[in-house]
Amino acid sequence: MAKRKKIALIGAGNIGGELARLCANTQLGDVILFDIPAKEKFAQGKALDLEQNSSVLGYDARITGTSKWEDVSGADVLIITAGIPRKPGQSRDDLVATNLPIIRDVANNAKKHCPDAFVIVISNPLDAMVYEYMRVTGCSKKKIAGMAGVLDSARFQLFLAREANVSIKDVRAMVLGGHGDDMVPVLSMCTINGVPATQFIAKDKMAQIIERTRKGGGEIVNLMGTSAYYAPASSAVAMAEAYLLDQKRLLPVASYLDGEYGYKDLFMGVPAIVGGEGVEKIVELPLTDEEKGMLAKSAASVQSVVDVVKKTPA
């Protein structure tokens, strides 16, 4: 008998709730909303609300709230948002001390209960958290990715579309590197339906857009007092969909680099083909010297946080 796919969401907070809504509404699979025991009832309440929503919207997916790892067993996809989000004035890297024990706890349990899942990490500081998850579980580099590039690129594309006064549907852009203020918007790959975006947008405006993209998460934290959740959830669902439906999409995702772009033993945002085998192939772009320089700066930032993680005893 054919069975619906099982999608486990570790963390039933703001992003977790929106992830659950999207996964159910797009019929991607049944959803397990997992949180710590103190938040189990909250997760169950959210799940019940979303199941009642199915009666209005007409989806068959089952949504269950839990704090028991046994319920996560056999998940096809695991999306991790467990952790504390940023508050105004904090950088993502400021979260490392709080979120490191949480990702270790999640990784140890996931290793036991769903070792074969395709894992998407969202918790920040992203590139270090995804590194630690892989270190603890020893999972294959194809079965794990961090969600940052799809979101950062979405922010870049929106600002480009508004400035050029064109439809968001025609904007193609990619942001690579770490998920921090040194991220690398790749101007040489940025087009309005194939036409170089630089034809539509003046140099000074482009510089402002790049700066706004780099600080895009912080802008929302300052407005809301907590981090974004709609676009982060959609971005992770695009990755989950690419895997579950074997779409072979070319997406910027935080992938394990083993020599690609000249970096080793580091997770960083790069374009990759995401399909039924997970992160199937990292695509190496012909970057300009300036872009290579920006990527090196971003890699150094990521490495400094990973070094903190490596020095922190388990």
Ligand code: APR
């Ligand atoms: N296991 C499972 N869930 C946990 C654990 C754990 N060990 N520790 C904390 N959580 C849960 C919290 O109880 C909370 O419900 O993670 C949830 C996080 O939800 P929010 O506080 O609403 O945060 P959210 O906005 O969803 O962001 C989560 O994603 O983008 C990043 O920076 C952001 O690191 C943050 C994460």
